[in-house]
Amino acid sequence: MVRAVVGANWGDEGKGKITDMLGETSDIIVRFQGGSNAGHTIVNDYGKFALHILPSGVFYNHTTSIIGNGVAFSIPALFQEVNEIVKKGVPKPKILVSDRAQIVMPYHILFDQYEEERLGGKSFGSTKSGIAPFYSDKYSKIGFQVSELFDEELLVEKVERVCELKNVILEHLYHKPPIDKIELLDTLHEYGEMVKPYVCDTAAYLQEAIKQGKNILLEGQLGTLKDPDFGIYPMVTSSSTLASYGAIGAGIPPYEIKEIITVVKAYSSAVGAGEFVSEIFGDEADELRKRGGDGGEFGATTGRPRRMGWFDAVASRYGCKMQGATQAVITVLDVLGYLDEIPVCVGYEIDGQVTKDFPTTTKLKKAKPVYKVLPGWKTDIRGIKKYEDLPQNCRAYIEFIEKELEVPVKMVSNGPKRSDIILR
Secondary structure, three states: OEEEEEEOOOOOOOHHHHHHHHHHHOOEEEEOOEOOOOOEEEEEOOEEEEEOOOOOOOOOOOOEEEEOOOEEEOHHHHHHHHHHHHHOOOOOOEEEEEOOOEEOOHHHHHHHHHHHHHHHHHOOOOOOOOHHHHHHHHHOOOOOEHHHHHOHHHHHHHHHHHHHHHHHHHHHHHOOOOOOHHHHHHHHHHHHHHHHHHEEOHHHHHHHHHHOOOOEEEEEEEEHHHOOOOOOOOOOOOOOOOHHHHHHHHOOOHHHEEEEEEEEEOOEEEOOOOOOOOEEOHHHHHHHHHHOOOOOOEOOOOOOEOEEEOEEHHHHHHHHHHHOOOEEEEEOHHHHHHOOEEEEEEEEEEOOEEEOOOOOHHHHOOOEEEEEEEEOOOOOOOOOOOHHHOOHHHHHHHHHHHHHHOOOEEEEEOOOEOOOEEEO
16 A cells, blocks of 8 residues: 655645654655755654655664655765664665666755855745756756666766756856866766665566555655645745655556645744745744744754744645645644644735635735634643543644644644654
8 A cells, every 4th residue: 555645835844753653554665756955853762863865764674765766866965864873773774776766966066056146135045955956957858867877888978968068057157166077977986886786676666565565655855835836936846745746756656645644734834935924923933933843943954943834724725635635644733832822824815805725926925814813722732642632722723724624634743752643
């Protein structure tokens, strides 16, 4: 059976913990898109980890972790991460890498930095991990596929072609030093040596695993609102964040994805620029940021303070719809225990009209939040294991969100640990 864990919003919804938890009953966990530009924070018996490229199920002995063909694959980042977790006592994970995955090159990271510098105040708030330049090259057909690392003639010819193109831009647009061809070729040889033992046809491997009835978990990165088609374009990522892309990014038939577990936060947060209707500021935001997540709301990859807001039912319902959610999970519910009242954004006012539908970015720029205020529960709910043991106002909040989402809420997370979860 194939399940996907994806985000409904801007990312940072707490998917890592849910993947880590569902990893217990999974045989294979697949990262299907994105790169090391966003992270998952995981707290388990080994300690606290921020993973960026490794799937969140690497902490189990019985799982195989796959870097799918849809991933922006940074080879040094993968090995650095493996070394970091092994150093902390985690058994060395079993990893397979798709021979069709494409590689984030050192120059992708430089181009990302140079472009943000060039744009100045109009920048996209990139994490500068090389993701947009990587996907641009993939679709311009000048990317390096993992399988190409083992064909010397092709590598030499391609390095020549790529450097010719890139060096013109480096010199004339960015006024930066050119790429050294010999150095680049050496790097690619090094990458080949590093990754060789793990490379295989992961699509064939997964299709065979499906036949054998194995449990497969697809792990998405970021959330619906960062999708290049359905998100807050252009302040989006460069690969599709939707569960349906999981079929492409892993190389499996779309009809095999039976469950789509979509994660929403009990409030809103976002890293980076872009429209964010229910955003709050000042002391109110600082207080929520300080209490939020595990040790505060700061990006797992960048360490940037996250922008904070109240739960946005318009964006979250849309997020669930576009993911094709079969169930929703509410995370970090325990954080809201300090509030007397909790506002929920239930509509957007645009040009004097209230809508419950999520609009395109040009209209979103004009949207003002319409709030419904719910009573808080003013108590710490960490450690509660049964839904019926939650305070009445807390259950009312969950049920209100569930009604707004139009998707059953099957799990509620009330703390950072793997065990802090309430099943409904």
